Amino acid sequence: MSSDSAVPRSLPLVPAVIFGVLAVVGFGSFLLWAGSDESSARAYRAFLQNFLLWSALAQGGLMLSAGIRLTNGRWAGPIHRIADSLAAFVPVSIVLYLVLWSGRYELFDWMQHPEHVEYKEWWYDEGFMFKRDLFSLVWMAFLSCWYLYMSLRPTLAAARETTTGLRGSLIQTWTSGWRGEEAERRLADRRCRKMAAIMALSYAFAYSTLGVDLVMGLAPHWISTMFPAYYAWGGFLSAVSLTAVLALIMANGEDLRGQITEARRHDLGKMVFAFSIFWMYLFWSQYLVIWYGNIPEETGFVAARLGTQFLQDTWYMEGFWERINEPYVKTTLTAWILCWVIPFWVLLGQRPKKTPAVLGTVASLSVFGFWLERYILVTPSLIPPEAVLNGASVSPFGMIELLVSAGFLGLFFLCFLLFAKVFPGALPKTGGAAGA
Amino acid sequence: MASVLGVLTDPHATASAIRKLRGAGFTDLDSYSPIPSHEIEEAMDRGPSRVRTWTLIGCLVGVTLGFLMTIWMSYDYPIIVGGKPYASIPPYTVIGFELNILFGGVLTVLGLMFHGMFLNRVDSGAYRPNFSGDQFGCVVNCGANDVERVEKLLRESGCTEVRVVEGA
Known part of the structure; x- marks a missing residue:
């Protein structure tokens, strides 16, 4: 049996119960808050923050897998099946988008006041926005399902013989017209590589569109040509980090025992390190021109997050600490430190990349950093710093934010576990040769 | 002091031969490879590059x-x-x-x-043009008494040719 074989088995009870409870409590609380006049806006803000994080992360996971296939990468071994499994959340994000849409008037001021987006009405049109975002998500979900179907079909050679019941019939359906394992693998490889190229382009378009609509749409006067790429890349980088975390967590479990070798940890570390630099590069490319140009349409978005002087523009430190205490600045800097400063400086050497505790901690902090970063992309556009100075209550760690985030976390990992373990059981139970 | 050269045709076998020799206590080694190979580099265990x-x-x-x-x-x-x-x-x-x-x-x-x-320039008598073509070389510097043992280890590691090198 090939080492890359799906092994359907039962859902692991303890994690399933924990994630199930988190999902029920989180989304139950969201529904209660979304229905109340007092907390509705805050609940939808937290929902949007998490939607931006988890939907892009899920799709980014599949893009990592597609990228490995496109570049004919042999280093990953079973790691690309972890990345595949993140994408189980992709179809769910369509449903969550519809939930998000129910709170659109709490988020997008211009929907009730079209006069606020003069000259941009053609783009900021309620119906047009709904259609293009939904189309983006549905198109990506369609491509993702097709890719996963083709990619995983040859791995079901053994499972189609042994699995019975409902799962068995699903696998039989999935593998109808079976050509034999070797022929299936050749065909899958050829088709998936073509699909991977289409998906890479589609991801760039779809998640740029979602970034424009769901983040830039909150501050529709802001102009940025770099932000869509920055948002889409953030989704990819957070998926790489989460893949590294999951690979390390499962390294000693029955699925991947002996498979997460030192060489593979080194490769994962290199990816987190290098892609975090590119993320920072995109940010800096935009920050620099906005800082220099000093045009009001551009500076507002950055000033709301990094302070009125954009933190620091000279070699003199005068007033630096006062600027740090402006609203949102500390949260923004924390996200920046977690997503770039720590991954860059800690993973600079070879040894930290190969050390599970170091790589796992840095990658976990990176995912957490992206959760904070999504908060900072959403909240200051809706509750500006002036409102915070006048007493508006905002915190990334409020009860509403934490519970809604717990709901997303639970649902995401339930989907992951179902796909990786139950159907189709994407993760091989025991690996074959541990390649370098 | 003597030098023994083993000629191989595969990078994995070369790395394996180096590991075996190092395991047997022969650490004064050199290798030739027509391609960059992390496996051979790791087997040589030379430490970080200067x-x-x-x-x-x-x-x-x-x-x-x-x-x-x-x-x-x-x-x-x-x-x-x-x-x-x-x-x-x-x-x-x-x-x-x-x-x-x-x-x-x-x-x-x-x-x-x-x-x-x-x-690090070494004009080793062990070098031959094929080491820049399709062959790998493993040179072991050892005491005269160990030559026989080294030759045996190299042959067991799959060397197609083993010989004592003059002037290495």
Whole structure:
């Protein structure tokens, strides 16, 4: 049996119960808050923050897998099946988008006041926005399902013989017209590589569109040509980090025992390190021109997050600490430190990349950093710093934010576990040769 | 002191032979490979390359020069751009970064040439043109009493040819 074989088995009870409870409590609380006049806006803000994080992360996971296939990468071994499994959340994000849409008037001021987006009405049109975002998500979900179907079909050679019941019939359906394992693998490889190229382009378009609509749409006067790429890349980088975390967590479990070798940890570390630099590069490319140009349409978005002087523009430190205490600045800097400063400086050497505790901690902090970063992309556009100075209550760690985030976390990992373990059981139970 | 050369045709077998020899206590080894191979490099266990010191020095010099040059130029010919101070952090970060890469890269190449051409140059009698073609070589420097044992280990590791080298 090939080492890359799906092994359907039962859902692991303890994690399933924990994630199930988190999902029920989180989304139950969201529904209660979304229905109340007092907390509705805050609940939808937290929902949007998490939607931006988890939907892009899920799709980014599949893009990592597609990228490995496109570049004919042999280093990953079973790691690309972890990345595949993140994408189980992709179809769910369509449903969550519809939930998000129910709170659109709490988020997008211009929907009730079209006069606020003069000259941009053609783009900021309620119906047009709904259609293009939904189309983006549905198109990506369609491509993702097709890719996963083709990619995983040859791995079901053994499972189609042994699995019975409902799962068995699903696998039989999935593998109808079976050509034999070797022929299936050749065909899958050829088709998936073509699909991977289409998906890479589609991801760039779809998640740029979602970034424009769901983040830039909150501050529709802001102009940025770099932000869509920055948002889409953030989704990819957070998926790489989460893949590294999951690979390390499962390294000693029955699925991947002996498979997460030192060489593979080194490769994962290199990816987190290098892609975090590119993320920072995109940010800096935009920050620099906005800082220099000093045009009001551009500076507002950055000033709301990094302070009125954009933190620091000279070699003199005068007033630096006062600027740090402006609203949102500390949260923004924390996200920046977690997503770039720590991954860059800690993973600079070879040894930290190969050390599970170091790589796992840095990658976990990176995912957490992206959760904070999504908060900072959403909240200051809706509750500006002036409102915070006048007493508006905002915190990334409020009860509403934490519970809604717990709901997303639970649902995401339930989907992951179902796909990786139950159907189709994407993760091989025991690996074959541990390649370098 | 004697030198024994083993000729192999496969990088994995070469790495395996090196590991076996090192395991048997023969650590004074050299190898020839027509391709760069991490596996052989790891088996040789030579430790980190000294070239990286050159890279670090180049990067530090580059980033320092990048900032110093731009600050000096700004104050030497002061023009206010976009209402910003003459010397500012954000734009000069780019110059600092680019010169960091440039100097780091250039000094890496120079360091590589220096170490490869002058410091570590070995005109070994063991070298043969096929080691730049389709064969791998493993040279073991050992005591005269160990020659037989080394030859045996090399043959067991899959060497197609084993011989004692003169003048290595």
